Amino acid sequence: MSVVARHGMMCLRAWTGVVHGSSASVGPVFMHAGRALASAVMRRYAGAPGAHARNWASVSTSATDDAPPPPDDEGVVVMGTTPCPYVHRVEMALKYAGVPYAYREFDLGSLKDRSSLREMSPLAKVPIITHYTHGRRKSVFESASIVQYIDDVFVADPEKRLMRGSPYEKAITRSWTHFVNHRVAPQMWNVLLSQTDTALEKNSTELLRSLESLENALPLISGGPFFLGTRVSFFDLMIAPFLYRRVLLSHFRGREMFPPGAEHLQALALAMEELNIFQSTVVDQQVIIDAYKPYLSGSMHLKFGWH
Ligand SMILES: N[C@@H](CCC(=O)N[C@@H](CS)C(=O)NCC(=O)O)C(=O)O
Structure with a gap:
């Protein structure tokens, strides 16, 4: 029905x-x-x-x-x-x-x-x-x-739990979740809200640095494509919605989300986007772009993440 x-x-x-x-x-x-x-x-x-x-x-x-x-x-x-x-x-x-x-x-x-x-x-x-x-x-x-x-x-x-693995794997899952929540997500929002070229440059650089840190860490944690290897786990759900919204950066600010050569991040994004749990819950990118327009034009205010 x-x-x-x-x-x-x-x-x-x-x-x-x-x-x-x-x-x-x-x-x-x-x-x-x-x-x-x-x-x-x-x-x-x-x-x-x-x-x-x-x-x-x-x-x-x-x-x-x-x-x-x-x-x-x-x-x-x-x-x-x-x-x-x-x-x-x-x-x-x-x-x-x-x-x-x-x-x-x-x-x-x-x-x-x-x-x-x-x-x-x-x-x-x-x-x-x-x-x-x-x-x-x-x-x-x-x-x-x-x-x-x-x-x-x-x-x-x-x-089968999303939060699984050894104590170390669980700990780094939480650490990198914290990193996404407190660095990547707000930095992405800062890029989108940048009002001047100088601010855009500064905010984009900060975001790129954070994503480079994640890119460098991924191969040390597992062989990918997911955070803990070949099966989706907790952290993948934390990062994937932001990687998917990279279209906002290119559409509104002409910026790429992935640092150059960030093959592990790209592999993670791709692996997630192929999953049924992702495809059955995702919203079309154009819908996302349209939904964010009033916030980015300043006609509506959004408190995002930890603000
Ligand atoms: N830390 C929160 C962030 C949630 C958040 O920022 N949600 C936004 C929408 S994407 C919101 O509800 N903002 C309310 C507002 O604009 O006051 C979480 O992880 O759930």
Whole structure:
């Protein structure tokens, strides 16, 4: 069943109130998302060849938009925005774990949407997931923490977990994740927001240096193409959405993301882009370009990463 047809009988919800470990008897506060959401969801897929609808099956369906779910409702809902690389991380993790989920598009320019995000996360940023289980609902924010949660809860076999390997491999996975979150991602954003040629030069150089560090480290960690070798793991999900968004640098700033000769980074990007978990969650590059236009023209403001 298509998203469009299915939506007609679905009850898509934005929950207000983070009730960690609450019992179902507390009773959820319910706010229905309405038709605007249906079109947002459809828009999300409109320009995304290769992308397919998320599996909505585990989220409760209802004949009306107003009915709260039964207390024993099981499922995962992702709150996101279409172009967000952090949301992309989370959706890939859910696909990897084989977890069906519903998706709710948030409008970061809407005060109403902002305030419902704030009730689930003090940062009021996407992604957030809400996991409904055994009559309880648990909201988790911060993409790396969410991916870790999905891995811990839904991937039973330790050998298949995204976060796997020796203590050393796990430690460097966390170190390089920190590096992407605190260096690569903000530096990429700085390049995009550069207002002068001097700033563009400085910001591009900083980004290139960071990516060179990563490029040099990769062959010391494994033989590739993924971070830990021939199988995708946690760090690959952390970096791939940013490598894919390299189109923003070339389109808006005429810059290349990959340092010259960065064959390991390119191999990692390519290997990720060939995976089903990537292809089934990716948004078309033109959609991403269009979505970022208002932010880069200054008509909208976006807090990105750790700002
Ligand atoms: N550290 C966060 C970063 C998430 C983030 O920056 N999300 C952006 C959208 S891509 C956001 O929600 N910004 C809210 C705002 O503009 O205030 C994570 O890893 O989840």
